[in-house]
Amino acid sequence: xxxxxxxxxxxxxxxxxxxxxxxxxxxxxxxxxxxxxxxxxxxxxxxxxxxxxxxxxxxxxxxxxxxxxxxxxxxxxxxxxxxxxxxxxxxxxxxxxxxxxxxxxxxxxxxxxxxxxxxxxxxxxxxxxxxxxxxxxxxxxxxxxxxxxxxxxxxxxxxxxxxxxxxxxxxxxxxxxxxxxxxxxxxxxxxxxxxxxxxxxxxxxxxxxxxxxxxxxxxxxxxxxxxxxxxxxxxxxxxxxxxxxxxxxxxxxxxxxxxxxxxxxx
Numbered sequence: 055x056x057x058x059x060x061x062x063x064x065x066x067x068x069x070x071x072x073x074x075x076x077x078x079x080x081x082x083x084x085x086x087x088x089x090x091x092x093x094x095x096x097x098x099x100x101x102x103x104x105x106x107x108x109x110x111x112x113x114x115x116x117x118x119x120x121x122x123x124x125x126x127x128x129x130x131x132x133x134x135x136x137x138x139x140x141x142x143x144x145x146x147x148x149x150x151x152x153x154x155x156x157x158x159x160x161x162x163x164x165x166x167x168x169x170x171x172x173x174x175x176x177x178x179x180x181x182x183x184x185x186x187x188x189x190x191x192x193x194x195x196x197x198x199x200x201x202x203x204x205x206x207x208x209x210x211x212x213x214x215x216x217x218x219x220x221x222x223x224x225x226x227x228x229x230x231x232x233x234x235x236x237x238x239x240x241x242x243x244x245x246x247x248x249x250x251x252x253x254x255x256x257x258x259x260x261x262x263x264x265x266x267x268x269x270x271x272x273x274x275x276x277x278x279x280x281x282x283x284x285x286x287x288x289x290x291x292x293x294x295x296x297x298x299x300x301x302x303x304x305x306x307x308x309x310x311x312x313x314x315x316x317x318x319x320x
Contacts, residue, residue, distance in 0.1 A: 055317045058099035059085040061106045071306035088114045098123045100317035124316050126274040127295045135295040136182045138210045148270035152290045153212040165201035174214040190240045217281040224264045224278045225299045227308040231261045257286030
């Protein structure tokens, strides 16, 4: 089989480990940097792994799909996960326990308009990207401070849900689920290290909820950020297409197996 990685970083630990497994089994692994190619190659691989979210990468993935190549994750699913407004709407339509979300065209317009209302609130950039805005707002002074720093930023606003201060980082590759704990970026202490977490330590039903999220969002490789709002009650606060999934035993094997299974279906 020929497997192609659509990424500028084929040496990413997850991709590199999966590549080593595939090549050891006699398969061919290539990489395609979406920023360095003008168009999709004529000779298609058996399956493409889309580990990039840039506009050029998404355009390339759409062209590959148009020509009949399987792409994991699809361009449409990857694009949707970059828009937190559409993400929330789809999650709620799918009856997933997702944080209630409202959208404002710009942070400055919101700060200058309606009263803050109930607080605390969580304010996030509408469009998910590296170094985007994620902040807790407890009062009007904090809102004005953010509006001064990010005046034209489109944002989503969610009510802050009381929790332990730890995010449950859950990842899925096909049906295989992996888990870790990481302190919330909203916690006063800051992020801190990621802690491993066995699936048996999750509250009942959480792994199945992750798989259900993948079905609703039509994702193959994805992450789901969950918080425990009390007594094991989950609240989804984010969904990510093809996250890093670093340091999870069995993840490279699961990715290699998924790639081959999807290639074989073609």
